[in-house]
Amino acid sequence: MIGRAPKWIVIVVGVVAFIWVIPIIGIVVTSLRPAGSSALGWWRFEHFDLTLDAWIRVWDKYPLAQSLWVTVQTAGIATLATMILTPAAAYAFHFLKFPLRRTLLILIINAFVLPQQVVIIPLFTLWRDMGLIDNILSVLIPYVGLSFAWSIFLVKNFFEDFPYELIEAAKVDGCGPLSTFRHIVLPNSLSPIFAVGILQFLWTWNALLLPMLFLRSNIPLPVLLARISGSYDTNWDLRSVAAIFTTIMPLVVFLVFQRQFAAGSKTKTGAKE
Incomplete structure (x- = not known):
């Protein structure tokens, strides 16, 4: 029977997984924010506006x-x-x-x-x-x-x-x-x-x-x-x-x-x- 992993291993793996996911979150948020807001940094939420404008522009402008x-x-x-x-x-x-x-x-x-x-x-x-x-x-x-x-x-x-x-x-x-x-x-x-x-x-x-x-x-x-x-x-x-x-x-x-x-x-x- 396989025993449970120690808590510190779970914590370390969770931290590494979170760090690994941060770039993915950044890409998704950047794609949903206006160009001016994303240029200042996707992690800044002073004016947090969401839009699908980038998705529409890419689909219409590029094949x-x-x-x-x-x-x-x-x-x-x-x-x-x-x-x-x-x-x-x-x-x-x-x-x-x-x-x-x-x-x-x-x-x-x-x-x-x-x-x-x-x-x-x-x-x-x-x-x-x-x-x-x-x-x-x-x-x-x-x-x-x-x-x-x-x-x-x-x-x-x-x-x-x-x-x-x-x-x-x-x-x-x-x-x-x-x-x-x-x-x-x-x-x-x-x-x-x-x-x-x-x-x-x-x-x-x-x-x-x-x-x-x-x-x-x-x-x-x-x-x-x-x-x-x-x-x-x-x-x-x-x-x-x-x-x-x-x-x-x-x-x-x-x-x-x-x-x-x-x-x-x-x-x-x-x-x-």
């Missing part, structure tokens, strides 16, 4: 709904593609034998230390020659390709503790590599797969550099947020509204994926027992 849809598309497709391809690649590198297996794995893992800034100019030249500038593929391909460096490494480390007896039993029953992966490995690997999904979704949803360079007409929310910021006018109220739209979806998806992550951990534990 918020379109940017939200573009962000959902890019982050969703990149996350699903990574969650599908990564376990298959990790399974092949860990359980199968083929020529140059270790060499290819070393090349993929070493790409983890390669900064995005290094590949920007070659990618831009390649996409321009192929006519992919302002095409969703220009960001989807780097999103998925650059994620292989860390995602394959993460899932392959999980396979280090995978019970090899299950693989041998599947071979005895006549299962080939694909059947073994589909019926044995994949159902018992939900934990790292959902972990990869969480990290990939958060990265692609908040990505700014690649879509800012490669997309022109259909831009995601981070790029729209950068445009709303302006060069000379701070627009704190408008930026707060855009920030709320940008962060609320990752928060919801994180909570949903977290439950699935816990379910995957239970599945793995049950399989070992």
Whole structure:
């Protein structure tokens, strides 16, 4: 039976949580206050007026709904593609034998230390020659390709503790590599797969550099947020509204994926027992 935590731990955690929530409260209050009041500081309540003017202005002046849809598309497709391809690649590198297996794995893992800034100019030249500038593929391909460096490494480390007896039993029953992966490995690997999904979704949803360079007409929310910021006018109220739209979806998806992550951990534990 798990005992109750000491009161001082509850107090410390409560204080840390309150400090963590303060910026969120500030963003919400700033989005609901007039521009002049928020410029003086959202925590000042001498003249506490609430208005939805910033929300209306952002919705009317900027393509918020379109940017939200573009962000959902890019982050969703990149996350699903990574969650599908990564376990298959990790399974092949860990359980199968083929020529140059270790060499290819070393090349993929070493790409983890390669900064995005290094590949920007070659990618831009390649996409321009192929006519992919302002095409969703220009960001989807780097999103998925650059994620292989860390995602394959993460899932392959999980396979280090995978019970090899299950693989041998599947071979005895006549299962080939694909059947073994589909019926044995994949159902018992939900934990790292959902972990990869969480990290990939958060990265692609908040990505700014690649879509800012490669997309022109259909831009995601981070790029729209950068445009709303302006060069000379701070627009704190408008930026707060855009920030709320940008962060609320990752928060919801994180909570949903977290439950699935816990379910995957239970599945793995049950399989070992």
